[in-house]
Amino acid sequence: MNDKDDPSVKRMADLLRQGATMLADACPQCGSPLFKVKDDIYCIKCDRRIVYANSEEEVEAEAVKTLIPELRVTLINKLKALNEVVDNETDTEALTKLANLMVLLLQALHKLENMGT
Ligand SMILES: [Zn+2]
Secondary structure, eight states, rough: GGGGOOHHHHHHHHHHHHTOOEEEEETTTOOOEEEEEETTTEEEETTTTTTOHHHHHHHHHHHHHHHHHHHHHHHHHHHHHHHHHHHOOOOHHHHHHHHHHHHHHHHHHHHHHHHOO
């Protein structure tokens, strides 16, 4: 299917004619440019309204914030446990996997520290 046959291109043109504006943001689902029509934001490709819902996001952010200390403890415990496993592991392949996991956990922990501030 080339662009000319893509129905989304036609819809984009229609929307623009109706006074829609193209946003700099891309659809989180498909990466297509998003369009603002009045107060709504649409992804034409997915044919759905994108809900920016700041309030929802804020609620989520708050929920995450309260989770951070818990997550931190969990991650630190995992790292401690992992440390013991690594200490007893002699197989190189297994060690590589464990080291990767450790890096991931440390990265996650680092991200959490940044979120907490
Ligand atoms: Zn989309």
